[in-house]
Amino acid sequence: MNATLFTDVSIFDGTGSDPFAGEVLVEGNRIAKIATGEQRIDRSEGVAVVDGEGGCLMPGLVEPHGHISFTDVAALKDLGEIPPEEHVLKTMHNAKRLLDSGFTSVYSAASAKPRLDIVIRNEIDAGRIPGPRMRAASPEITSTGGLGDERLAHLYRQGLEMIADGPDEMRKTVRYLIREGVDSIKINLSGDAFVRPGFEEQCAYSDAEVAAAAEEAHDRGCWLAGHARADGAVRLALKHNFRVIYHCDYATPETIDLLEEAKDRIFLAPAIGIIYATVYEAGDWRVTPEVVERMGLIPMLEHCQKVHRELHKRGLRILPGGDYGFAWNPNGNNARDLEHFVTMLGYTGNEVLSAATQLGGQIMGMGDELGLIKEGYLADLLLIDGDPTQDVTLLQTRDNLLMIMQDGQYHKPPRPGKS
Ligand SMILES: [Zn+2]
Incomplete structure (x- = not known):
């Protein structure tokens, strides 16, 4: 040996x-x-x-909100334009990039095509390509008009989304993805300010739709992760036993109490890096201070900090990392979120490193x-x-x-x- x-x-x-x-x-x-x-x-x-x-x-280190198939694009729709063959290779490259950066595990928070995460995970597990241990995610499941629905009425266009409207479509989509081998189903429960102002506080799904997804996933032993900025979206994730709740920026004090009650069964990851980078470092991509102001990103950053400082005080399992894979927040820079936790959320070095390692093992289901x-x-x-x-x-x-x-x-x- x-x-x-x-x-x-x-x-x-x-x-x-x-x-x-x-x-x-x-x-x-x-x-x-x-x-x-x-x-x-x-x-x-x-x-x-x-x-x-x-x-x-x-x-x-463990990345809890990985997007290794996001190829550092400036817009979500750009992901749909990458042919599958190139996309596999680019994802493989990103897997190595994360490992080169000290991330030995990744819990994926959405794949840009249904089988990308799955095939890369399988190749890593087989020892044929270098990359982090992976939990493979589905693409972002979203409703018509929801976050990620980049379609046009007059022209065929496929982005990174899988559209599911109504409980029946939700069931079918979840069953299909589990058949293909995902470890985690990602659902966009709310919109996002990055797409249009105010959208982040809107829910994308009804209770019945989320209940259908949850029933299918749980019956088949699959995890659920939710993009949930709006308070109502956080509530839906809690009610339907999502394992990972991303963002939570607009959780109200009452919802924070509910999150605290669920603290032994949920993981949180604010993905603060993408907000910070968009506010302060995306000027080269025409995200000017005026654009930031119009999108309402500074209030969102403030909410994110306020809510997560409180949740940290209450002992919730909050992990650094997230949403690397965009032009101004590229894959490989993932360790930067540790610094954000210290400077913006008041973590000590020991606390954030423990979150990135011990809690990382737990979110992987390997605690x-x-x-x-x-x-x-x-x-x-x-x-x-x-x-x-x-x-x-x-x-x-x-x-x-x-x-x-x-x-x-x-x-x-x-x-x-x-x-
Ligand atoms: Zn994300």
């Missing part, structure tokens, strides 16, 4: 505790032993020793074996040059990732001289 011993490392174990000096032994694809302080692990024969030179060893440096856990590990708990921005620079290990295998080996 392959064995690697990391010595002279500062261990951030993912629980949120401060890093501690120690050693970690990996055997096969699992963490076999952890020594703390002055303790030493036996240097038995055949064990490769890696001198961490004081770097920080931490669990691999008992992924997301922590703990004996018996899967060896998805990063060696960082510096202490990311003191400065989470370190994770935004690939050169600071001295080593990336996934499932006990190097994706990026430590440079020679380190071992």
